[in-house]
Amino acid sequence: MPEISTSKKVEAFKKAIDYASYRNLIKSLLAENQTTGDNHSEAMINYTFMNDRRMDRWDKKIDLDADLVNIMKGLPPMKWMVITEAWCGDAAQNIPFLAKLAKENENIDLRFIMRDANLEIMDQYLTNGARSIPILIVMDQDxxxxxxxxxxxxxxxxxxxxxxxxxxxxxxxxxxxxHKWYAVNKNQTIAEEFKEIIKKIH
Structure with missing residues (x-):
């Protein structure tokens, strides 16, 4: 598959939304008995409702360790773009952590795009050939x-x-x-994975 042009990523990023807007979007869609994407089945609505509650809980509970916070504060300006959907359980379990992490550095511009509306970008970041989400793309200013x-x-x-x-x-x-694994782990594993990622790029 040909590599996506930088201009396509720039265009997507400009249209992307911040975390507060992402959360508000989900709540407003649920109020209309809808979710992101085209599938508004009862099952997808239920997944989205549970995910909204999960994110509400994580937003209140996440406590970053001092080492990770210090590493984050030392990062240069970056753009973080997350490919997601409201009905995705893994997204709900991990995105609040990403948002909390990015908030530790005012130079990190974190934004969200929906997978099904951005398949050209999604298909550049497949997992074993699948359009699995969420995917965080860490980019420099260019x-x-x-x-x-x-x-x-x-x-x-x-x-x-x-x-x-x-x-x-x-x-x-x-x-x-x-979901039980996530509840027990309390973001410890993702925190360790990000320490390694950040060390490699900085």
Whole structure:
């Protein structure tokens, strides 16, 4: 697949929304019994409702460790663009952490774009050939990629890979196990992963 032009990323970033706007968008869509994307089925609405509550809880609970905060404060100006959708469970579990992290450095411009409305960009950041989200693209001021993260912490990604090999998977129980992992882990793994990412690019 041909590499996407810088101008396409610039265009997407200009149209992207900040975290507060992303949260407000989800709540306003839910008020109309809708979600992001084109699928407004009852299941997708329910996923979005649960995700909104998850993000509300994480926004209040996330406590960054001092080492990570110090690393963040030393970063030069950057642009962080997250590919997401409101109905995505992994996005709800991880995006509040990304928002809290970016807030520690006023030079980090964090914005969000919806996957299904930006497939040309999404298809540059596939995970094993799949359009998995969320994906964070870390860019410099000239929109050159410095790093990516996503769609989920490595242990959870391994759980997903193993689950796909099972022919008798209980999907509901598996999804519950994923969300339990997030609740128990309390962002410790993603914090360690970001320490490594930041050290590599700075």
């Amino acid at each position: 929109f050159n990629d410095l790093a990516t993260w996503g769609p989920r912490p490595t242990p959870v990604q391994n759980m997903v890979i193993d689950a796909k090999k099972k022919t008798d998977l209980d999907q509901t129980a598996f999804i519950e196990s994923i």
